[in-house]
Amino acid sequence: MRLIFLGPPGCGKGTQAQRIISDYRIPQISTGDLLRQAVRDKTALGKEAKKFMDRGELVPDEVVVGMVKERLLANDCKGGFLLDGFPRTVAQAEALDRTLQKMKLKLNAVVSIEVPDPEVVKRLAGRRTCPKCQAMYHVIFNPAQNQNVCDKCGSELYQRDDDQEDTIQARLEVYHRQTAPLIEYYQKQGLVKPVTGMGSIDEIYGRIRQALGDRAG
Numbered sequence: 001m002r003l004i005f006l007g008p009p010g011c012g013k014g015t016q017a018q019r020i021i022s023d024y025r026i027p028q029i030s031t032g033d034l035l036r037q038a039v040r041d042k043t044a045l046g047k048e049a050k051k052f053m054d055r056g057e058l059v060p061d062e063v064v065v066g067m068v069k070e071r072l073l074a075n076d077c078k079g080g081f082l083l084d085g086f087p088r089t090v091a092q093a094e095a096l097d098r099t100l101q102k103m104k105l106k107l108n109a110v111v112s113i114e115v116p117d118p119e120v121v122k123r124l125a126g127r128r129t130c131p132k133c134q135a136m137y138h139v140i141f142n143p144a145q146n147q148n149v150c151d152k153c154g155s156e157l158y159q160r161d162d163d164q165e166d167t168i169q170a171r172l173e174v175y176h177r178q179t180a181p182l183i184e185y186y187q188k189q190g191l192v193k194p195v196t197g198m199g200s201i202d203e204i205y206g207r208i209r210q211a212l213g214d215r216a217g
Helices: 013-024 033-043 044-054 061-072 090-102 118-127 165-179 181-187 201-209
Strands: 002-006 028-030 080-085 109-114 127-129 136-138 192-196
Touching: 002 013, 002 090, 002 181, 013 028, 013 044, 013 080, 013 201, 028 061, 028 165, 033 044, 033 061, 033 127, 044 061, 061 090, 090 181, 109 181, 118 127, 165 181, 192 201
Parallel strands: 002 080, 002 109, 028 080, 109 192
Antiparallel strands: 127 136
């Protein structure tokens, strides 16, 4: 099963991806996670990427596309994969199509998780992160037992730069302008499976499984 997850920031792609990779036994390829790790490690790539991420802008294609190409060649991708956070633009989608064509592979589906903008802001602006163990909390949905203190390691929680409300608005503007056209791009290929991203995690996952024909192996 070769899948792409689309949707605005905060729509729950990462959470649902974990369940997909378990049931379908395929790796998740999340460029966002890879880039954030590079930022934490303060690598040259991470420092460059952080400049764009802090402004709510997309990381340049040449950084992301090459990374994904190398990842798809790994042995654990032979049985399929789930792309989470890539492609983000039509140009990236075209580059991915060319790469898959050379590898003689085809996508099975593009899952589009749909969440209204006000809900996205509510979800992301309330997130808090532990700088030590990377545990995630939410001031409304999943608060720490002691305000601003990690339950697991006792470190002081913080709000990531890209979870600030003004940055979230900028990220949404970028999404609608550059990423939303991907839905039309993949609709022309008959691949898009729209899924409502409101409700419980189980409800949303059930919709995804139904959209995919419930073909987990």
